[in-house]
Amino acid sequence: MRGAVIYAPGDVRFENLDDPKIIKPTDAVIRTVATCVCGSDLWPYRGAEPVDEPHPMGHEYVGIVEEVGSEVAGVRPGQFVVGSFATSDNTCANCLNGWQSNCLNREFMGTCQAEYVRIPNAHGTLVATDEHPDGEMVPGLLAVSDVMGTGWYAALAAEVKPGSTAVVVGDGAVGLCGVIAAKELGAERIIAMSRHESRQKLALEFGATDIVTERGEEGIVGVKELTNGIGADSVLECVGTPESMRQALHSARPGGNVGFVGVPHEVALDGQELFFSQVGLRGGPAPVRRYLPDLIDRVLSGRINPGKVFDLTLPLEQVAEGYKAMDERRAIKALLKP
Amino acid sequence: MRGAVIYAPGDVRFENLDDPKIIKPTDAVIRTVATCVCGSDLWPYRGAEPVDEPHPMGHEYVGIVEEVGSEVAGVRPGQFVVGSFATSDNTCANCLNGWQSNCLNREFMGTCQAEYVRIPNAHGTLVATDEHPDGEMVPGLLAVSDVMGTGWYAALAAEVKPGSTAVVVGDGAVGLCGVIAAKELGAERIIAMSRHESRQKLALEFGATDIVTERGEEGIVGVKELTNGIGADSVLECVGTPESMRQALHSARPGGNVGFVGVPHEVALDGQELFFSQVGLRGGPAPVRRYLPDLIDRVLSGRINPGKVFDLTLPLEQVAEGYKAMDERRAIKALLKP
Numbered sequence: 001m002r003g004a005v006i007y008a009p010g011d012v013r014f015e016n017l018d019d020p021k022i023i024k025p026t027d028a029v030i031r032t033v034a035t036c037v038c039g040s041d042l043w044p045y046r047g048a049e050p051v052d053e054p055h056p057m058g059h060e061y062v063g064i065v066e067e068v069g070s071e072v073a074g075v076r077p078g079q080f081v082v083g084s085f086a087t088s089d090n091t092c093a094n095c096l097n098g099w100q101s102n103c104l105n106r107e108f109m110g111t112c113q114a115e116y117v118r119i120p121n122a123h124g125t126l127v128a129t130d131e132h133p134d135g136e137m138v139p140g141l142l143a144v145s146d147v148m149g150t151g152w153y154a155a156l157a158a159e160v161k162p163g164s165t166a167v168v169v170g171d172g173a174v175g176l177c178g179v180i181a182a183k184e185l186g187a188e189r190i191i192a193m194s195r196h197e198s199r200q201k202l203a204l205e206f207g208a209t210d211i212v213t214e215r216g217e218e219g220i221v222g223v224k225e226l227t228n229g230i231g232a233d234s235v236l237e238c239v240g241t242p243e244s245m246r247q248a249l250h251s252a253r254p255g256g257n258v259g260f261v262g263v264p265h266e267v268a269l270d271g272q273e274l275f276f277s278q279v280g281l282r283g284g285p286a287p288v289r290r291y292l293p294d295l296i297d298r299v300l301s302g303r304i305n306p307g308k309v310f311d312l313t314l315p316l317e318q319v320a321e322g323y324k325a326m327d328e329r330r331a332i333k334a335l336l337k338p
Numbered sequence: 339m340r341g342a343v344i345y346a347p348g349d350v351r352f353e354n355l356d357d358p359k360i361i362k363p364t365d366a367v368i369r370t371v372a373t374c375v376c377g378s379d380l381w382p383y384r385g386a387e388p389v390d391e392p393h394p395m396g397h398e399y400v401g402i403v404e405e406v407g408s409e410v411a412g413v414r415p416g417q418f419v420v421g422s423f424a425t426s427d428n429t430c431a432n433c434l435n436g437w438q439s440n441c442l443n444r445e446f447m448g449t450c451q452a453e454y455v456r457i458p459n460a461h462g463t464l465v466a467t468d469e470h471p472d473g474e475m476v477p478g479l480l481a482v483s484d485v486m487g488t489g490w491y492a493a494l495a496a497e498v499k500p501g502s503t504a505v506v507v508g509d510g511a512v513g514l515c516g517v518i519a520a521k522e523l524g525a526e527r528i529i530a531m532s533r534h535e536s537r538q539k540l541a542l543e544f545g546a547t548d549i550v551t552e553r554g555e556e557g558i559v560g561v562k563e564l565t566n567g568i569g570a571d572s573v574l575e576c577v578g579t580p581e582s583m584r585q586a587l588h589s590a591r592p593g594g595n596v597g598f599v600g601v602p603h604e605v606a607l608d609g610q611e612l613f614f615s616q617v618g619l620r621g622g623p624a625p626v627r628r629y630l631p632d633l634i635d636r637v638l639s640g641r642i643n644p645g646k647v648f649d650l651t652l653p654l655e656q657v658a659e660g661y662k663a664m665d666e667r668r669a670i671k672a673l674l675k676p
Contacts (some may be wrong), residue, residue: 072354093568094592102592102616103566157618230431230442245609254432254440255625260613269608269619270581271602279441280495283613287593 001112004126004319007054007095008048010327012138012320017056020111020118025071026089028122030063035112036310037322038124039172039332040263045323048265058113059085065126072122079128082296083119083289085109085146090124100124100289113319115338127292139307139335140299143177147305147333148295149288150261151177151238157183157259157282158234162186165250167223168208170238171199173309174261175335176206178236180304183207187234191226193219193247199332202308217249223251231256233259237283240264252279261286312334341452342657345392347385348665351627355394358449360456360457365428366460368401368419371479373450374648375660375672377510378601386603396618397423398484400476400582403464407522410460417466420634421457421625423447423484428462438462438627446584453658453676458592465630471638476504477673478637483513485628485671488513488599488631489576493523495571495597495620500524505561505589506546508576509537511647512599514544516574518642525572529564531557531585537670539601540646553585561589569594575621578602590617648673 003017020029034059043049065077075081088095088103095103109122119125133141140148151174160166166182170174171194182190183206189208194201198213212222224231231253237244240262248258249269260283274281298304312331314322315338322334341355358367373396381387397505403415413419417525426433426441433441457463471479478486489512498504506513506518509532522542529548530541539551550560562569569591572638575582578600586596587607598621636642650669652660653676660672 095565097591099591099593099616150479159534228431246574253435253437254622255435255437260609264609264613269607269609269612271605271607272621274607275598275602275621276623278437278620280620281612282616282618283609284592284616285614287616 001115002317004057005054006044006051006057007214009045009119012045012321012323013079014317017114020116022067022069023118025069025121026121026123028068028072028075028119029066029327030061030119032061032063032112032115032117032338034062034138035141035316035336037059037326038146039174041162041323042327043265045327046334047068056111056114058111059109059330060110060142061109062145063117063119063268074123075126075128080132081126081128082141082145082292084149085123086285086288086294087119087125087222088289089121090289092338093323094122098108098290099287101287102283113316113323113336115316116275118138126297127291129296129300137300140305140308142335143297143306143309144292144295144299144301146259146288147173147309148180149291150174150286151236152285152291154178154236154238154259154261154296155181156302158236159257159280160185160187160234163188164233165189165227165266166236167193167232168238169189169193169244169248169251170262171196171203172238175236175238176332178238179203179206179208182236184298184304191223191232216243218267219247220250226255230254238262240267241266242315249277249279251335254278259283285338309333314320339453340655342395343392344382344389344395346389347383348479350383350395350661352655352657355452358454359371360407360425361456362458362554364409364461366406366410366413366457368399368457369404370453370676371418372648373654373675374480374581375664376484377512379661380665381603383569383665387573394449395454396449397447399447399450399455400480400481404454406460412461413464413466418470419464419466419632420479420483421464422487422630424623424626425457425459425463426627427459428627433462436624436628439623439625449613451654451674453654457581462538463627465634467634467638468617475638477641477648479634480673481644481647482630482637484626485511485647486515486518488512488624489534490519490629490633491624492516492574492576492597492599493519495556495595497522497595497618498525498572501526502571503527504572504574505529505531505570505581506574506576507531507586507589508600509534509541510576513574513576513668514540514647515644516560516576517541517544518644520574522636522642529561529570539554540652547575550664554581557585558588565591568592575636576600579607580605587615587617592616595634606642647671651675668670
């Protein structure tokens, strides 16, 4: 089969690779229907994370089950499935608590920009749809496997409630899905922070009520002006830089909440500042598995359409162009079709 | 009148001071019935916070209203009152959200180890009891004004729920009150971390089910052994050092919560570590005013007895001995009577 391999920052190649096989009895192998490039894939692509040796890439996927191991009871060959970027057995203590992204047997996916993918912990990771979805539903279901699930978690971690005010820091695919999540969870006012016209437009379409284009101190002032001078009830941090975290923490009101889902890079928090802010903080890799059945329903019923974050669709063999377009911010998110 | 003044680390004196007066129409002046020495008073006493110039001390109090300003409607002279260490108007946006400790007109108390005290924002700060309580109720009511209210907040910030497992880091008065709070909020298992026999005994009396005496890595292992290997649902951090915060964060399970109420001193948090732990974190000065009516009821009904944290009672004029006894850990907490 063929798939993407990163060799160095800026150097992603599409190559012949060994076909994935069942290794453990809890594995499945799927034929990829769609995959994509994630904002977090850009960290190594931009050299912000080391690339020690060439390795496959990609952790978002929907596909058709090809083969299952002897202990996989929940899904069967031929089914259309959606999974999470973090695999989970769905039976350990953390999974039973609803934190499948911290499953004691977790393996992070990382080979999904390929024609076939091995899925560890398949029974506890994959959710099959009742029937094969129409092609137009595929982008939305693919979004659910990571960015929509992550935006959903950000909104829950930020404790968005009916009638509340939410701020979304970051206008990438996760931030835009965060707007959808805040809307679905009943936020009355949703302030999207964005400087890019096309992303502002999508944020407004997804339910944002206000746009703040400023950053830094001016951005904080902009949010305060819209929130009674005290800040927002909930803030979704969807970037992961020191600047975005600062923006998020200072945009929340005393007693408000920040959900942070951008993987933090060189972010340090001052304990005393956090203390006096009284802001609640929760982050992490989203327990997408917990949300999959609900989010799949919302997509298939047409209630939400997170697939709109894909503004570029390419054949999988052009994966390198997908990275390039996202790196240069020509695309919000690139969908790849084998 | 007479009251305590700190001159330098280790140097607290009992002196003649000007009688407090009504300055703003929202002030009250109370005659102190009881006050005490707080763990946080030990920071400057031990030189861990600077003492730039001599200043009065103390922020915990119960008393009898002597005089009220023209705009104070809620309390009247002659009433027995309990207040918080952070005054609040109880009408601003933060107060209405329940975060009175971040009142937009907040003034922190700091002159309470004295015979009379001026209370700013008296209307929104003081809660009067229906009648003058018996003397035996005074220690419990005094505890409510800070340590019991703070322990309560720690348990709520840590999201203690019925049937959950809670860890309390710190065996000072706040930690011990945190045990009471965890018990009242329904925790099934309460693990108190303590190396001091007298404090262990009180923790067990207050509802702790297990004691962990180790600290550092061994303390973390000790908690994990008692919590299914994954950590506790809720952790109450009641110290404020880098070591205690580390102990707290590593004692919580993925998706668990840490409520931190020890004022952090030189505590820095690594964003990425916090991210992957998925632990929720909320701290700050407790919004004691929110809890006062409920906690006063629990004390007066005999349901809780946080007054037991006072294991030393001194005449106010011996305030210096109160500091010394607490500094040397001869006393958990010193109650002072004018």
